[in-house]
Amino acid sequence: MNVRLLFRILGMLYVIMALSMALPVAVSLFYGDGSQFGLSLAALSILAAGLFMRNFMGVGATKQLDERESYWFTAVIWIAVPLAGALPYLFTGAVRTFTDAAFESFSGFTTTGSSVLPMLDHVPEGLLVWRAISQWIGGVGLILFVVALLRRLNEGSARLVEAEFSGALQRRLHPRMKRSVLLMWAVYSGMTLTLFLLLLADGNGFVDSLCTALCTVSTGGFMTHSAGLAGFSAFSMSCITVFMFLSGINLALLYGLLKGRWRALWRDEEARRYMSIFIVSVVACSVAFCIADGLSVRMLAFSVFHVASTMSTCGFYTEAPTVWPTTVSVITFLLVFIGASAGSTGGGLKIKRLLITGRYVRNYFVRMIHPHAVLDVKVDGIVVEEQYVGRIFSFVFLYLLFAVVGALVLTFSGMDMSNAFCMSAANISNLGPSPVFNNLGASLDYIVLPGFAKWALMVLMLAGRIEIFALVSLTIPAYWRGRCCH
Amino acid sequence: MLVCLVPAIFYGDGTALGITLAAALTMSAGIAMRFVLRGRRLLYSDRRLSYAAVALVWLLLVVFGSLPFLFTGATHSMTDAFFESMSGLTSTGATVFSDVETLPPSILFWRSISQWIGGFGIILLVLAIVPTLHINRHSLYTAEVSGADNTGKTSTSMRGTVRHTLVIYLLLTLFFVIALHLSGMTIWESVNLTFTNISTGGFSIYSDSIARFTPLQQYLLAASMFLGGVNFALLYSLFTFRWSRLKNKLDQFGFYVALAAISVVGIAVVLYTHDGIGLDEAVRCATVQTLSSLTTTGSLSADTTQWWTPVLLLMLLLSFCGGMAGSTSGGIKIMRVLILFRNVGNTLVNRLHPHAYNPVKLNGKPVPDDMIVNVMVIFFVFCATMLSGLLAFLVCGVSSTEALGAVVGCLTGYGPGLGSCGGFGSYALFPMVAKWICSVLMLLGRLECMTILILFLPGFWKI
Numbered sequence: 001m002n003v004r005l006l007f008r009i010l011g012m013l014y015v016i017m018a019l020s021m022a023l024p025v026a027v028s029l030f031y032g033d034g035s036q037f038g039l040s041l042a043a044l045s046i047l048a049a050g051l052f053m054r055n056f057m058g059v060g061a062t063k064q065l066d067e068r069e070s071y072w073f074t075a076v077i078w079i080a081v082p083l084a085g086a087l088p089y090l091f092t093g094a095v096r097t098f099t100d101a102a103f104e105s106f107s108g109f110t111t112t113g114s115s116v117l118p119m120l121d122h123v124p125e126g127l128l129v130w131r132a133i134s135q136w137i138g139g140v141g142l143i144l145f146v147v148a149l150l151r152r153l154n155e156g157s158a159r160l161v162e163a164e165f166s167g168a169l170q171r172r173l174h175p176r177m178k179r180s181v182l183l184m185w186a187v188y189s190g191m192t193l194t195l196f197l198l199l200l201a202d203g204n205g206f207v208d209s210l211c212t213a214l215c216t217v218s219t220g221g222f223m224t225h226s227a228g229l230a231g232f233s234a235f236s237m238s239c240i241t242v243f244m245f246l247s248g249i250n251l252a253l254l255y256g257l258l259k260g261r262w263r264a265l266w267r268d269e270e271a272r273r274y275m276s277i278f279i280v281s282v283v284a285c286s287v288a289f290c291i292a293d294g295l296s297v298r299m300l301a302f303s304v305f306h307v308a309s310t311m312s313t314c315g316f317y318t319e320a321p322t323v324w325p326t327t328v329s330v331i332t333f334l335l336v337f338i339g340a341s342a343g344s345t346g347g348g349l350k351i352k353r354l355l356i357t358g359r360y361v362r363n364y365f366v367r368m369i370h371p372h373a374v375l376d377v378k379v380d381g382i383v384v385e386e387q388y389v390g391r392i393f394s395f396v397f398l399y400l401l402f403a404v405v406g407a408l409v410l411t412f413s414g415m416d417m418s419n420a421f422c423m424s425a426a427n428i429s430n431l432g433p434s435p436v437f438n439n440l441g442a443s444l445d446y447i448v449l450p451g452f453a454k455w456a457l458m459v460l461m462l463a464g465r466i467e468i469f470a471l472v473s474l475t476i477p478a479y480w481r482g483r484c485c486h
Numbered sequence: 487m488l489v490c491l492v493p494a495i496f497y498g499d500g501t502a503l504g505i506t507l508a509a510a511l512t513m514s515a516g517i518a519m520r521f522v523l524r525g526r527r528l529l530y531s532d533r534r535l536s537y538a539a540v541a542l543v544w545l546l547l548v549v550f551g552s553l554p555f556l557f558t559g560a561t562h563s564m565t566d567a568f569f570e571s572m573s574g575l576t577s578t579g580a581t582v583f584s585d586v587e588t589l590p591p592s593i594l595f596w597r598s599i600s601q602w603i604g605g606f607g608i609i610l611l612v613l614a615i616v617p618t619l620h621i622n623r624h625s626l627y628t629a630e631v632s633g634a635d636n637t638g639k640t641s642t643s644m645r646g647t648v649r650h651t652l653v654i655y656l657l658l659t660l661f662f663v664i665a666l667h668l669s670g671m672t673i674w675e676s677v678n679l680t681f682t683n684i685s686t687g688g689f690s691i692y693s694d695s696i697a698r699f700t701p702l703q704q705y706l707l708a709a710s711m712f713l714g715g716v717n718f719a720l721l722y723s724l725f726t727f728r729w730s731r732l733k734n735k736l737d738q739f740g741f742y743v744a745l746a747a748i749s750v751v752g753i754a755v756v757l758y759t760h761d762g763i764g765l766d767e768a769v770r771c772a773t774v775q776t777l778s779s780l781t782t783t784g785s786l787s788a789d790t791t792q793w794w795t796p797v798l799l800l801m802l803l804l805s806f807c808g809g810m811a812g813s814t815s816g817g818i819k820i821m822r823v824l825i826l827f828r829n830v831g832n833t834l835v836n837r838l839h840p841h842a843y844n845p846v847k848l849n850g851k852p853v854p855d856d857m858i859v860n861v862m863v864i865f866f867v868f869c870a871t872m873l874s875g876l877l878a879f880l881v882c883g884v885s886s887t888e889a890l891g892a893v894v895g896c897l898t899g900y901g902p903g904l905g906s907c908g909g910f911g912s913y914a915l916f917p918m919v920a921k922w923i924c925s926v927l928m929l930l931g932r933l934e935c936m937t938i939l940i941l942f943l944p945g946f947w948k949i
Binding site: 334417 | 794798831833835880
């Protein structure tokens with residue numbers, strides 16, 4: 001195990017984290033919310049830890065990674081960074097226990113959006129900004145940060161990125177790894193900045209605009225008020241809806257959009273499915289709402305917002321309509337499982353995986369009648385290898401296994417079964433809060449949960465965010481032994 | 487089509503006029519069909535026709551099986567009769583009768599009989615009794631116990647296998663009837679309960695399932711469920727002292743026993759510590775309930791609705807796993823679960839050594855790739871069916887917890903769900919559409935989804 005490199009990468013991430021906390025500190029000084037000491041203390045301790053790791057423990061690391069290490073690194077980094085990110089919550093006194101702080105931090109970095117903070121309106125502004133930043137960093141991936149910054153980390157960096165962000169590299173923006181990662185970052189930051197400026201121009205407060213922009217583009221879904229987005233104007237809401245929708249699309253395709261390659265969006269099978277599922281769900285939801293409560297523009301707008309929020313697994317909510325038909329819950333519950341596109345910041349099972357699985361199952365049916373038929377699975381006209389299909393099936397199995405075992409652990413805290421399943425689904429899909437679950441009879445009240453349930457939810461969030469195999473590899477003995485021989 | 491006569495023969499047991507009427511109708515329909523279909527031997531040579539035939543035979547049997555309920559006035563709704571008949575013949579054990587004691591004995595016996603027949607698999611009976619019917623036998627057999635791939639074979643010929651299996655089934659039934667009678671049950675009770683438990687069905691002649699019986703009787707019933715969930719070929723080699731063949735099934739059996747043992751201990755501990763049930767009762771309840779759910783029987787030794795949620799969820803998970811392949815139980819089958827788990831491990835290890843030959847192994851032998859694919863596809867389809875069933879229930883207006891219980895209960899063949907349909911409750915209060923969905927799910931679960939779903943594949947008749 002290349003421990004030195006691990007420390008080097010981790011140290012670097014800590015330093016980046018600490019530096020990014022300058023913004024929350026500045027905000028809290030400006031607003032005088034009293035959290036500046038806690039935030040600075042957290043920033044300084046993370047900075048110290050980071051520098052120590054980078055300059056002492058990580059000295060002389062060879063910049064090579066093999067298969068085994070890429071999974072371990074991803075898993076370890078994704079556990080260590082959110083744990084450090086919990087310090088600000090603890091030091092500012094926003095939460096009492098470390099478990100709560102870690103929960104909030106994991107929910108942030110994995111872009112889930114579940115929260116244990118009571119009464120958001122009283123949380124200091126600086127901390128709100130830190131929550132949003134953690135989502136923004138986690139949205140496009142911790143490893144992507146490192147790959148863009150670490151010099152000469154070429155061998156194995158693609159593996160690392162793939163372990164964290166599956167599907168990101170299937171459509172490379174540039175032959176060089178580092179350049180394509182930088183381009184992804186540029187698209188990501190550009191989108192955030194655009195949304196931020198739009199929201200600011202519409203007359204929203206600085207903190208509201210900043211946090212909402214950061215959390216929309218990362219499909220995180222932390223909000224700045226207990227009432228959700230209810231306070232935003234119609235224009236802001238439509239901007240947010242559009243950006244949520246865009247965030248569910250592969251970043252590489254978005255880059256193509258900027259370059260004027262509109263047609264690529266339609267030629268890409270996954271994006272096409274994404275859009276058609278979106279349109280069908282919106283139509284179905286609005287019809288259901290219309291039948292239940294009469295035709296109104298507000299309902300149509302809400303349907304679009306709601307579907308975009310669910311499909312991108314953003315998890316924003318606003319004032320929900322008084323009448324909520326079960327059909328809408330059912331449709332959106334399906335969307336929770338489907339999730340966004342591969343290579344986007346959204347979660348869920350991902351459309352591409354379901355596309356491949358569905359086609360394979362269809363072929364299987366055909367083979368039941370014609371056992372010797374030669375059939376293959378094609379996506380975008382390219383044959384998907386049998387081995388890859390097998391991996392996807394295993395992935396789906398693990399995903400469901402995590403969700404169900406997670407629900408089982410949750411029931412030990414005394415909640416009823418539908419609540420447990422809803423919580424589990426909400427967190428493994430990185431969706432976070434959604435009115436769907438409340439209408440299925442779940443409370444999604446995380447504050448009252450005992451510690452072990454919160455840790456179980458954190459594992460679920462992580463399993464939904466990073467490649468699930470990376471997490472499971474921690475339990476496979478073959479991954480414990482020393483360097484594997486090549 | 488002679489198989490339609492088989493239940494009809496048993497109808498003679500009831501005294502009511504309705505039963506005779508139903509029997510007569512069924513018998514005449516059976517004879518008519520047999521008469522009409524005689525001589526058309528090549529009709530079923532096609533694969534897709536044999537899939538359609540399986541579905542059709544099941545549906546017809548269920549329809550005819552529902553006649554006694556209607557004619558004796560046990561229920562006046564077609565939905566309920568169909569539901570009950572489906573639940574019997576798929577050996578599910580879900581019931582729409584909230585108070586079964588009020589039913590006439592003949593109906594109770596018909597319910598037990600239908601499970602006993604269903605549990606063994608009507609197709610197996612078809613193969614044993616109607617060898618003249620020239621259906622593509624192998625594909626029919628695999629349609630019934632699909633994925634069993636040789637796991638159920640005891641002889642080189644299909645008829646031999648069927649005969650051996652049938653003998654084992656009959657002997658087990660006989661043994662438990664006698665044993666239960668000796669332990670103090672009346673003949674009536676012991677016959678009915680053996681029929682429903684050995685077939686892993688779970689109907690009872692009392693509305694409190696098996697809770698009123700003595701601990702010894704409950705343990706005996708648990709043993710019958712356990713044996714019902716064991717691969718019949720394994721039982722055959724065990725009873726005929728061909729122990730050298732046993733090693734071909736030991737992996738599965740070991741996993742089955744281990745899973746059962748761990749769950750028994752876990753549930754007993756929870757019941758003892760959390761629900762404050764006495765130790766001996768906790769152990770007994772845990773044993774019966776674990777085996778009942780793992781083998782998807784659905785017999786209950788206590789009112790489980792009062793138990794703590796984790797136990798209920800664990801029971802749902804166990805029934806999802808189901809018994810061994812090639813047994814009478816439902817669910818996704820232990821063998822598949824084992825392969826799924828091992829495949830994950832292998833996928834990860836193969837990533838480290840991409841060129842190593844490292845197949846998934848079962849009983850020390852490599853599992854062929856297409857079997858793994860088979861397992862994964864069935865798992866996926868099973869889960870997709872479950873999700874669609876769940877959502878369909880929600881649309882019908884069933885509450886989410888009950889919907890979850892009902893979908894698992896019906897699809898896996900466990901029977902009781904959660905909430906009002908769980909424990910000693912019944913599906914009586916479900917809306918009509920939901921009952922039909924239940925019936926469809928039971929059929930899908932029994933025939934492992936693929937056989938039925940393929941009929942609805944777009945272009946099934948064209949490709």
